[in-house]
Amino acid sequence: MKQLSASVITIGSEILYGHILDTNSRFIGSLLSEMGIQVVLKSSVGDDRDDILSILAYAEKVSSLIFITGGLGPTNDDITKKCLSEYLRSPLKMNLRALEEVSAYFKKRGMPFTEINQKQAELPETAHVITNEMGTAPGMWLERNGQVFISMPGVPHEMHHMLQNKVIPKIKEKYQTPIILHKLIMTAGIGESWLAEKIAGWEKELPVHISLAYLPGYGQVKLRLTGTGDDRSRLQAEIDERILQLRQIIPEYIYGEDGLTLQERIGQMLRQRGETLSTAESCTGGYVSHLITTVPGSSDYFMGGVVAYHNAIKTDRLGISVQTLEKYGAVSEETVIEMAEGCRRDFNTDYALSTSGIAGPSGGTPEKPVGTVWMAVADRSGTITRKFNIPKDRINTIKYSSTAVMILLWQRIFQKNGTDA
Amino acid sequence: MKQLSASVITIGSEILYGHILDTNSRFIGSLLSEMGIQVVLKSSVGDDRDDILSILAYAEKVSSLIFITGGLGPTNDDITKKCLSEYLRSPLKMNLRALEEVSAYFKKRGMPFTEINQKQAELPETAHVITNEMGTAPGMWLERNGQVFISMPGVPHEMHHMLQNKVIPKIKEKYQTPIILHKLIMTAGIGESWLAEKIAGWEKELPVHISLAYLPGYGQVKLRLTGTGDDRSRLQAEIDERILQLRQIIPEYIYGEDGLTLQERIGQMLRQRGETLSTAESCTGGYVSHLITTVPGSSDYFMGGVVAYHNAIKTDRLGISVQTLEKYGAVSEETVIEMAEGCRRDFNTDYALSTSGIAGPSGGTPEKPVGTVWMAVADRSGTITRKFNIPKDRINTIKYSSTAVMILLWQRIFQKNGTDA
Numbered sequence: 001m002k003q004l005s006a007s008v009i010t011i012g013s014e015i016l017y018g019h020i021l022d023t024n025s026r027f028i029g030s031l032l033s034e035m036g037i038q039v040v041l042k043s044s045v046g047d048d049r050d051d052i053l054s055i056l057a058y059a060e061k062v063s064s065l066i067f068i069t070g071g072l073g074p075t076n077d078d079i080t081k082k083c084l085s086e087y088l089r090s091p092l093k094m095n096l097r098a099l100e101e102v103s104a105y106f107k108k109r110g111m112p113f114t115e116i117n118q119k120q121a122e123l124p125e126t127a128h129v130i131t132n133e134m135g136t137a138p139g140m141w142l143e144r145n146g147q148v149f150i151s152m153p154g155v156p157h158e159m160h161h162m163l164q165n166k167v168i169p170k171i172k173e174k175y176q177t178p179i180i181l182h183k184l185i186m187t188a189g190i191g192e193s194w195l196a197e198k199i200a201g202w203e204k205e206l207p208v209h210i211s212l213a214y215l216p217g218y219g220q221v222k223l224r225l226t227g228t229g230d231d232r233s234r235l236q237a238e239i240d241e242r243i244l245q246l247r248q249i250i251p252e253y254i255y256g257e258d259g260l261t262l263q264e265r266i267g268q269m270l271r272q273r274g275e276t277l278s279t280a281e282s283c284t285g286g287y288v289s290h291l292i293t294t295v296p297g298s299s300d301y302f303m304g305g306v307v308a309y310h311n312a313i314k315t316d317r318l319g320i321s322v323q324t325l326e327k328y329g330a331v332s333e334e335t336v337i338e339m340a341e342g343c344r345r346d347f348n349t350d351y352a353l354s355t356s357g358i359a360g361p362s363g364g365t366p367e368k369p370v371g372t373v374w375m376a377v378a379d380r381s382g383t384i385t386r387k388f389n390i391p392k393d394r395i396n397t398i399k400y401s402s403t404a405v406m407i408l409l410w411q412r413i414f415q416k417n418g419t420d421a
Numbered sequence: 422m423k424q425l426s427a428s429v430i431t432i433g434s435e436i437l438y439g440h441i442l443d444t445n446s447r448f449i450g451s452l453l454s455e456m457g458i459q460v461v462l463k464s465s466v467g468d469d470r471d472d473i474l475s476i477l478a479y480a481e482k483v484s485s486l487i488f489i490t491g492g493l494g495p496t497n498d499d500i501t502k503k504c505l506s507e508y509l510r511s512p513l514k515m516n517l518r519a520l521e522e523v524s525a526y527f528k529k530r531g532m533p534f535t536e537i538n539q540k541q542a543e544l545p546e547t548a549h550v551i552t553n554e555m556g557t558a559p560g561m562w563l564e565r566n567g568q569v570f571i572s573m574p575g576v577p578h579e580m581h582h583m584l585q586n587k588v589i590p591k592i593k594e595k596y597q598t599p600i601i602l603h604k605l606i607m608t609a610g611i612g613e614s615w616l617a618e619k620i621a622g623w624e625k626e627l628p629v630h631i632s633l634a635y636l637p638g639y640g641q642v643k644l645r646l647t648g649t650g651d652d653r654s655r656l657q658a659e660i661d662e663r664i665l666q667l668r669q670i671i672p673e674y675i676y677g678e679d680g681l682t683l684q685e686r687i688g689q690m691l692r693q694r695g696e697t698l699s700t701a702e703s704c705t706g707g708y709v710s711h712l713i714t715t716v717p718g719s720s721d722y723f724m725g726g727v728v729a730y731h732n733a734i735k736t737d738r739l740g741i742s743v744q745t746l747e748k749y750g751a752v753s754e755e756t757v758i759e760m761a762e763g764c765r766r767d768f769n770t771d772y773a774l775s776t777s778g779i780a781g782p783s784g785g786t787p788e789k790p791v792g793t794v795w796m797a798v799a800d801r802s803g804t805i806t807r808k809f810n811i812p813k814d815r816i817n818t819i820k821y822s823s824t825a826v827m828i829l830l831w832q833r834i835f836q837k838n839g840t841d842a
Contacts, residue, residue, distance in 0.1 A: 013647075016460040018447045019603070026439045039437040041437075041465070041466055042437060044462070047634070051462070051483070073613060074614050074617070075613065108810075114618065117614055285715075285719075286708065286711040287711045289707030293780075293819070296783065298730070303731040304728045304731055305728040307710045307714075307725045309710075309714065317767070359714075362718070395715055398715070
């Protein structure tokens with residue numbers, strides 16, 4: 001089977017000038033690779049007719065699927081549609097289906113539908129509309145001589161939704177793609193190099209058609225197994241067998257599979273047990289409760305939290321004693337214990353977690369440098385704590401310590417149950 | 422003066438597969454733009470001879486400077502050097518200067534200098550060595566018919582150092598570069614198409630050497646002015662003059678310039694006035710307080726907040742009356758008013774904001790569908806509210822409504838002051 005090849009073209013002068021980082025082409029490349037489609041080219045060009053026409057011609061020479069993002073907005077600098085119309089000799093016409101969808105989008109939101117918005121429904125006459133459920137600019141699917149041009153909006157969340165829900169199903173319908181299976185195993189609480197040492201023997205035994213990649217992130221490492229073959233069910237069985245072996249080697253570090261997040265795993269475990277959670281955050285500033293509430297249905301087990309940024313809030317709203325704060329300071333084991341226990345009591349939950357640290361860039365001392373973070377998890381049987389030194393910039397300190405306290409919570413729930421299978 | 426044009430080619434299959442995010446081309450694009458060199462193309466191709474030769478030919482057609490990163494390592498999949506040698510018909514030879522530099526690099530670090538490392542000093546014979554002070558792969562400067570090929574390593578910190586300290590000085594020596602100035606104007610509280618209508622007259626009057634672009638994001642639109650000229654101070658004055666005009670047309674929508682975030686602007690205003698803020702979040706789950714605390718020094722004006730996810734927390738921790746919740750529901754104007762006012766009282770702050778909505782995917786009703794969000798801002802003179810219908814997925818509803826309530830707060834502070842200049 002001949003492998004399908006694809007090009008990804010992102011349009012927008014702001015990408016060339018470096019004003020924005022092009023994450024769209026990575027997203028598209030990643031999804032296409034998983035489907036066994038070979039991306040041979042990524043290109044960005046500005047909002048310029050000649051440059052767009054020229055790169056379209058080049059992409060058409062090297063690939064059979066051409067993905068284009070950006071330049072679909074209603075303003076004058078958005079010229080992707082005009083260029084595709086010219087390139088494919090398919091004149092712009094009012095597309096009734098697009099008009100209906102765009103006007104419905106405005107109507108639903110009670111927004112006035114102006115002339116400039118109507119123009120968004122003018123498409124090359126051979127274009128098939130790809131519905132944009134997240135915005136106003138319709139996507140387009142255009143074919144010529146067996147090659148396909150797929151034009152999507154540049155706004156990342158609109159493009160992501162359109163690609164996953166509309167474009168990829170259409171590609172799978174049209175083409176037979178080879179069998180490539182990916183499986184992610186989610187680990188937490190162990191660094192990449194230690195993990196690699198622990199599983200070196202297992203890794204060495206993998207057959208050639210199953211490869212392993214380490215994908216490190218915030219305090220977590222994803223292991224990706226990629227298998228290639230002709231027989232889907234046999235390949236699936238082989239991969240499952242390897243994962244079973246892996247789970248026996250490092251049971252205490254695996255919390256899930258296939259992109260499950262720590263907050264989702266924590267939610268599953270709490271729901272299973274009918275238990276509840278609250279949060280008392282200082283340095284993480286609400287980021288932990290944000291992560292927890294990204295999970296649909298989290299209101300079933302997450303009662304709420306306090307962001308106690310100022311010390312007065314720590315005493316007034318969490319009942320931490322002024323003596324503790326004065327004697328040990330806000331960034332101390334004693335304080336995070338009182339925060340977690342006070343929060344658990346006030347919010348009447350089974351678990352409560354807390355964080356207090358110095359996110360920087362200022363506020364550090366020789367004893368407590370920037371990046372020092374204390375965290376605690378309280379439950380009915382007591383309170384456990386951990387200290388981290390995370391010498392990152394402010395944002396990364398917030399994100400690392402948020403993950404770290406969730407790992408502590410997950411380990412606590414896991415230990416009590418004795419299994420996380 | 423004819424403007425210099427440039428292409429940026431990043432080489433590496435891992436970029437195409439989406440395994441790594443290409444930040445090199447952004448870095449190069451950003452520095453070149455600042456020098457007035459117009460980047461007309463960014464492209465990524467894999468470690469494949471044909472693909473590399475083909476994109477080199479394309480880049481040579483559209484630009485006079487061709488920047489290449491990646492593929493200079495000592496292993497077999499690194500073929501950039503071979504391809505450049507073939508493309509420019511300049512055979513690989515041991516380059517004595519490169520050999521000296523590479524061996525010195527190894528010697529300095531007490532590392533053994535192996536045969537494979539020696540091969541790193543073999544360069545096309547017409548190449549001028551660009552010293553790599555951060556690593557072992559030498560950079561190359563190659564000229565042919567007035568066009569320049571600049572090959573740099575793919576490791577970001579090696580490339581950054583080489584570009585800034587070796588390549589850019591050499592370009593400035595060789596070419597007289599024109600002046601390009603960029604200016605971002607940050608707007609909030611108005612959609613792209615309405616904004617475009619409001620400033621259509623102003624946009625039409627812009628001279629040809631100053632162009633405008635709309636860069637939309639979450640509930641905000643950045644306007645980018647790009648001016649080209651020979652006289653820096655005159656160009657700067659022209660752009661400043663246009664921005665002054667713009668500020669008179671839409672003073673209520675401009676909150677800052679040059680990438681300032683809403684949370685930074687709010688922080689500046691609160692600090693200036695010596696005022697404080699607290700937050701009472703339901704559907705946004707802590708994301709607003711997270712955004713506010715990403716700003717260094719936010720502890721000066723942000724006291725803290727409550728994430729009142731469960732209704733019991735709304736009554737127990739924010740003092741909302743059970744009657745209000747029963748009569749109007751948690752997602753109602755009455756509830757967000759009590760949330761904001763209760764929070765302002767309990768946290769003893771000048772301002773308090775609140776959010777309550779249905780982030781979905783479940784929990785919607787015909788009267789209050791998923792995406793319905795109520796928000797309020799309370800201060801000493803009263804409480805203002807706003808309702809949004811944001812039919813996005815869960816994450817985007819959280820992010821959009823977080824931005825929306827910050828816009829409401831900014832507008833409130835702004836109105837009281839009467840100016841935001």
